[in-house]
Amino acid sequence: MALPNLLRLIYRNMAVNTDPGSLVILIGLPGMYLVFFGFGFASLASSSQPGTSYLSFLTPGIMAFQVVMAGTVGGGILWADRRWGMLSQLLSGPFTRLEYLLGIMLTSLLFGLGGALVMLGIADALLGSVPIQPLALAVIFGSITVGSIFFGALMLLLAAMLKSNTAYNSVQILLIFVVNFASTVFYPLSSGLPLALRILFEVNPLTYVSDAVRGAYLGTFSAIDGFQLLVLLAETGAVLFLAVRSYMRSDLSYE
Amino acid sequence: MRPPRWSPEASATGAHPLWAGTEVHRALFAPRSTVANSGATEPVVFAEALRHTYDRRRFALDGVSFTVRRGEVFGLLGRNGAGKSTLIKAMTTLIRPTSGTLRILGLDPARDGRKIRSRIGVVQQSESFDFTTVQGNLDVYGVLWGIPTAERKRRREQLLAQFDLGEVRKRRAFDLSGGQKRRVQVAREFMHDMEILFLDEPTVGLDVIMRRTLLDAIRQEVRRGLTVVFTTHNLEEADYLCDRVAVIDEGRILVLDDLENLKRLYGGKKTIEVTVGDGSAARFFSSLTEGLGSRGSVRATGGSAVILTDDPRGALATIVALSQSLGVQLEWLNVRVNTLEDVFLRSVQHGGDAHGTA
Numbered sequence: 001m002a003l004p005n006l007l008r009l010i011y012r013n014m015a016v017n018t019d020p021g022s023l024v025i026l027i028g029l030p031g032m033y034l035v036f037f038g039f040g041f042a043s044l045a046s047s048s049q050p051g052t053s054y055l056s057f058l059t060p061g062i063m064a065f066q067v068v069m070a071g072t073v074g075g076g077i078l079w080a081d082r083r084w085g086m087l088s089q090l091l092s093g094p095f096t097r098l099e100y101l102l103g104i105m106l107t108s109l110l111f112g113l114g115g116a117l118v119m120l121g122i123a124d125a126l127l128g129s130v131p132i133q134p135l136a137l138a139v140i141f142g143s144i145t146v147g148s149i150f151f152g153a154l155m156l157l158l159a160a161m162l163k164s165n166t167a168y169n170s171v172q173i174l175l176i177f178v179v180n181f182a183s184t185v186f187y188p189l190s191s192g193l194p195l196a197l198r199i200l201f202e203v204n205p206l207t208y209v210s211d212a213v214r215g216a217y218l219g220t221f222s223a224i225d226g227f228q229l230l231v232l233l234a235e236t237g238a239v240l241f242l243a244v245r246s247y248m249r250s251d252l253s254y255e
Numbered sequence: 256m257r258p259p260r261w262s263p264e265a266s267a268t269g270a271h272p273l274w275a276g277t278e279v280h281r282a283l284f285a286p287r288s289t290v291a292n293s294g295a296t297e298p299v300v301f302a303e304a305l306r307h308t309y310d311r312r313r314f315a316l317d318g319v320s321f322t323v324r325r326g327e328v329f330g331l332l333g334r335n336g337a338g339k340s341t342l343i344k345a346m347t348t349l350i351r352p353t354s355g356t357l358r359i360l361g362l363d364p365a366r367d368g369r370k371i372r373s374r375i376g377v378v379q380q381s382e383s384f385d386f387t388t389v390q391g392n393l394d395v396y397g398v399l400w401g402i403p404t405a406e407r408k409r410r411r412e413q414l415l416a417q418f419d420l421g422e423v424r425k426r427r428a429f430d431l432s433g434g435q436k437r438r439v440q441v442a443r444e445f446m447h448d449m450e451i452l453f454l455d456e457p458t459v460g461l462d463v464i465m466r467r468t469l470l471d472a473i474r475q476e477v478r479r480g481l482t483v484v485f486t487t488h489n490l491e492e493a494d495y496l497c498d499r500v501a502v503i504d505e506g507r508i509l510v511l512d513d514l515e516n517l518k519r520l521y522g523g524k525k526t527i528e529v530t531v532g533d534g535s536a537a538r539f540f541s542s543l544t545e546g547l548g549s550r551g552s553v554r555a556t557g558g559s560a561v562i563l564t565d566d567p568r569g570a571l572a573t574i575v576a577l578s579q580s581l582g583v584q585l586e587w588l589n590v591r592v593n594t595l596e597d598v599f600l601r602s603v604q605h606g607g608d609a610h611g612t613a
Contacts, residue, residue: 003401012395016385084429085383092347093399094373 005095009103013077014110026069026111027118034062034122037186052218056130059123060214061185063116063140067147067209068176070112074104075155078247079168082159101247105152112148113141116213132217139216143229147209150236151179153243160246183207184214208232297361298322299451299482300329300346305355307341307506315341316352317506323451323484328477330497331486332599338506339486340380343455346484347377360450376449378441380456380486384428389420389439392428393446400447410446417472418442419465433460441469451482458492470496490599502599525567527551529574530559530587539583546573559587 003011038055081087090100124130132140155172162168180186182197183206193201201207208228215221300323307316315338323329331339344350346359348368357364359371385392393414397407415421418438423431428439437460444452454473458466470492473483487493493500494514501511510517531539540555543562547553550573551564564570567590578585 003398008399008401012385012399015391015395015398016387019386080386084386085379085381086385088349089377089379089383090399092349092372092375092377092379094369095399096369 005099006103006106009090009095009099010107010110013103013107017073017077017107017111026073027115030062030065030069030115030119031122033065034058034119035126038126053127055123055127056218057188057214058186059119059127059130060140060217061183061210062123063119063144063217064147064206064210064213065180065185066115066119067112067144067151068179068206069115070108070148071151071153071155072172072176073111074108074152075159075168075172077104077107078156079159079162082250083165097248101156101244104156105149108152108155109145109148112144112152116141116144130217133219136216136219136221139221140213143209143212143216143232146229146232146236147205150205150232150239153236153240157239157243157246160243160250179204179206184210205232205235297325298358299325299360300484301356301358302342302346303356305342305345305352305357307345307350307352314353314506316345316355319355319503319506319508321501321508321511323482325450325482326477326480327498328473328483328485328496330493330500331484331503332488332490332493332500333486333503334488337503339503340455341506342503343377343453343484343486347375347453348372374450376444376447376452378444378452378454378457380459382436383440384436386429387427388425389428389431390415390424392439393443396443397446402447407446414442414445417468419468434462434465437461438465438469441472445472445476449481451484452476454483454485456486456488458487458489466492525564526591527562527564527567527570527574528559528587528589528591529562529585531578531583531585532558535581535583539577539581542577542581543574546577 034055038058041058042054078087081090087100091097095103154175158171158175159168162171178200182200183204184201185206189198189201189207191198208225208231212221212225212229212232215225300321302322303320305316305319306314308314317338319338319342321329331342333339341350345352345357345364348359348364348371351365360374362371364371385395387395390411393411394407397411402410415424418441420435420438420442423435428436431439437457441454441457452473458469461469473481473485473496477483483496485493485496497514499511499513500517502509536555536558540553540560543560544553547562547564547570550566551562551570554561554563562570562574571588571590574585574588577583
């Protein structure tokens, strides 16, 4: 039996984005963060949670970071498909624009969830198995789902708006660095931070994902984490709306 | 008198002065009840008064009307920017025409886009590949079209062999030469079944042998019942492949007919090319225009001229006699049989009046 259109598109997105080079970037880079930073900074950093090592603190952060990497997959697919003619080729086939977009979003999501699982596996190998309750697991993967959709939509918005390769790559790399390092992925939000940086941390959606995943992973999930997730949901809706609108209005190619 | 442009109204009523009453015209526009197999002549593409603008100032399509019949190879000839690709995009549902009527396989692209797209194939003018190997590109495309695994492998192997891609099957499509890429793009489209294949300049970048291989492959599919709509700059391949051609320029169809009919109607005159020494050219061509009178038209540029005439023997005698009487040295003299290129050039230069009498 033939697969439904959406699954065929997801298969295609996965097939053309899982070459060794792409996987090194998508999985290897966060994995290296986890190993090198986790051990390298362990002697310097004292975890904000008593009885928790820096590696334990970092693991949920790196799991959350996968949502940004997942977003770059989604944006990259749209950008490349427009640049290299596959968008118009696919849309002259039996697919609708909406199916194509959903295909990208779900591919991003699979990369986000898959990447988080791999990070969890690496952490388990380094720390020994950490028991996680089913509800906590649901919160972790729920947060990563929403975060993947948020960053997937954000990168799609960029891909729909930016035509030059240089512009797209520059903005994407800058965004990854700012979002990544101005969040609670690597370090906790502390009152010692300069005000401007603290604001940047607090409005950064990756902080919300990171806090929620960390809270569930370490068993410290709080009402604030829950509230942040609700804010993230609302922001995701808004960015998704803008991304879909921009994509539906965009040209099929850059010719 | 300048003949009117082709229009469906004129065609339907047999009013076009150039081909009214001809055999081709009768075959094309006979009442359906008189045609043995009415299904075979039902148009798979029907376009009437199509207009499309990208910027609300200039029309990329400006009142285009035509039909394509099942099983034929229909050529769209035109210069760059003539409107060919826009027309292909409209027929493949990638753009919605600003106005006019368009039906593909009897369906309305505005409402039934997906149904139409699932029954057509498209080879775009520009490159389009996935970042994977040649074989991977064919495989992934087969999956996208829902081709079962065993059949997908069979078709892939057949197409790799047919398009001479076996040696590069493991190479990334983006690393191939221009001609190889084009072959991959066309081969990939044959991974799935279709009723109409739209080819937007498919032979660009191909060498002579591969061009012929590709055209033969298309011919083979046509024999199996495929309808092909084909845009090209290359008139030789249009001549080789097409049953009917439409010459399109500035968004309008200038002429549309069976190839042989076009050549006969529009290319009935012979072309004489003549070159004389620059110093005496103006005087010579002026006298030649006078000497030929209504027997031919002279179009001179510098020391050369192209003469269109129904009477090449008489025109040659006039040219030789004039050169002797005026003491002008003839540097080049050539009589040519008219080709599709002549039809194309004349129709474009004269906005549909290929006789050059405008």
